[in-house]
Amino acid sequence: MQFNFDSGVPLFQQVNDQIEEGILDGTFPELTQIPSTTEISQAFKINPATVLKGVNLLVANGLVEKRRGIGVFVKQGAQEQVRTARKAKFLEEAVTQIVQQAQELNISKTQLIKLIESRYQA
Amino acid sequence: MKSINLTFETGHIYGLLGRNGAGKSTLLNLINNRMFVSDGTIALDGHPIKNNEQALNQLFMTSEDTLYPGDMRVKKMWRTTQDFYGTFDWSFAKRLARNFNLDPNFKLKKLSTGNRSIAKLITALGAPTKFIFLDEPTLGMDATNRDIFYQALLEKFGSGDQSLILSTHLIQEVEKMIDHIFVIDHGQLIEDQSVEAVQSHAFAISGSETLIKEHIASSKIMSVEPFGKQYKVYVRNYNLADLPDSLHAESLDLQAYFVKLTNRGTF
Numbered sequence: 522m523q524f525n526f527d528s529g530v531p532l533f534q535q536v537n538d539q540i541e542e543g544i545l546d547g548t549f550p551e552l553t554q555i556p557s558t559t560e561i562s563q564a565f566k567i568n569p570a571t572v573l574k575g576v577n578l579l580v581a582n583g584l585v586e587k588r589r590g591i592g593v594f595v596k597q598g599a600q601e602q603v604r605t606a607r608k609a610k611f612l613e614e615a616v617t618q619i620v621q622q623a624q625e626l627n628i629s630k631t632q633l634i635k636l637i638e639s640r641y642q643a
Numbered sequence: 644m645k646s647i648n649l650t651f652e653t654g655h656i657y658g659l660l661g662r663n664g665a666g667k668s669t670l671l672n673l674i675n676n677r678m679f680v681s682d683g684t685i686a687l688d689g690h691p692i693k694n695n696e697q698a699l700n701q702l703f704m705t706s707e708d709t710l711y712p713g714d715m716r717v718k719k720m721w722r723t724t725q726d727f728y729g730t731f732d733w734s735f736a737k738r739l740a741r742n743f744n745l746d747p748n749f750k751l752k753k754l755s756t757g758n759r760s761i762a763k764l765i766t767a768l769g770a771p772t773k774f775i776f777l778d779e780p781t782l783g784m785d786a787t788n789r790d791i792f793y794q795a796l797l798e799k800f801g802s803g804d805q806s807l808i809l810s811t812h813l814i815q816e817v818e819k820m821i822d823h824i825f826v827i828d829h830g831q832l833i834e835d836q837s838v839e840a841v842q843s844h845a846f847a848i849s850g851s852e853t854l855i856k857e858h859i860a861s862s863k864i865m866s867v868e869p870f871g872k873q874y875k876v877y878v879r880n881y882n883l884a885d886l887p888d889s890l891h892a893e894s895l896d897l898q899a900y901f902v903k904l905t906n907r908g909t910f
Contacts, residue, residue: 527894529894566794568656568821569797569800
C-alpha cells in the first residue's frame with residue numbers, strides 16, 4: 522500500500538481504494554480479517570479517523586463488515602463486486618480517454634484497434 | 644499577536660504551523676497560562692482558564708524549556724505528573740521508554756539532549772489531560788525516534804477524548820497524521836481548516852498569463868511563478884470544477900501549500 526498526500530485524491534478515499542485493490546488481487550481474501558484501523562494508521566502514519574472513514578466507506582459499499590469486538594472482515598462475493606465495479610469504471614473512463622486522445626492525435630479507429638490487437642499478440 | 648480566534652475540540656490531532664518567529668510558541672504559552680493575554684480570553688468549555696485550576700488541569704504542555712530540576716529521575720517526573728493531574732498512564736509510558744531505549748531511572752541531567760526531549764515527550768503522552776500541546780517535540784530527535792514517536796501519538800490520539808496540538812516544521816512527516824491545521828503568520832491566524840478541505844482546494848495552476856488572469860480570482864492566489872510565456876499560480880480555496888479546460892491543475896502537498904501561503908509572491 523502507498524498513500525500520497527498530493528495525488529489529489531482525499532486520503533480516506535485512498536484508504537478505501539487501496540483496500541479494494543487488496544480485495545481484488547487476493548491480498549485480503551474473502552471471509553478473512555483486514556488489518557485494524559490502528560494497524561493501518563500506525564503502519565502508514567495516517568490519522569486514525571481518516572482510516573476509519575475509508576473503512577466505513579467499504580462497509581457502506583458492502584465489501585466488508587464489522588464484527589463487534591473482533592474486527593473487520595471481507596464479505597463473501599466482495600472480490601467479484603470490486604471486479605465488476607472496476608470493469609465498469611475502466612470501460613467508462615479509460616476507454617473514453619484513449620479514444621479521445623487518439624482523436625486529438627489524428628489516430629484513426631482502424632489504427633487504434635490494430636494497436637490494441639498488437640499488444641494482445643505481444 | 645492580534646485578533647486571534649481559534650477553538651480546539653477533543654478527538655483531533657492538530658498541526659500548528661508557522662515560520663520561525665511567527666508566534667506559535669507565544670500562542671501556546673498564552674493558551675497554557677504561561678504568559679498572560681493583555682486583551683481577550685482563553686476559555687475551556689466557556690470558562691476562562693485564568694485562576695481556574697480545574698481548567699488548567701485539562702491542559703498539558705511540553706516545550707523546549709525544561710521546568711523540571713536536573714536531579715530529578717525520569718520516573719519521578721512521571722510520578723510528579725500523576726500527583727499533579729490525578730492519574731498517569733504508566734504502562735504506556737514504560738512501553739514507550741522501552742521502545743525509545745530510555746532508562747526511566749536516569750536523572751534528567753544525565754540524559755543527552757535528544758533523550759531529555761524523549762523523556763519529556765513520554766511524560767506528555769502519559770498525562771491524562773484532554774488537551775496536550777507539544778511545541779517542536781521532535782527537535783534534535785533522530786529519524787528512528789521520530790518514527791517511534793509518531794506511532795505512539797497515533798495510538799493515543801485522533802479518536803477518543805484527548806486531543807493533541809503539535810507545533811512542528813517537519814510538515815511532510817506529519818501531513819497524513821494531522822487532521823486540522825492552524826497557520827500563524829506575523830502574529831496572525833491565516834489558516835484554520837481541516838487538512839482534507841485544504842488538500843482538496845489547493846492547486847498549482849498553469850497556463851498562459853492571459854487565461855490565468857481571466858479565470859483565476861486574485862483573492863485565491865497565494866503565489867505566482869512566471870515561467871517563460873507560461874504562468875504558474877498557487878491557489879487556495881479553489882474549486883476544481885471551476886477550472887477551464889485550457890488550464891492545468893496539480894495538487895499540492897501540505898508543505899508546498901504552507902511555503903506558498905507564508906511566502907507570498909507578487910502578481
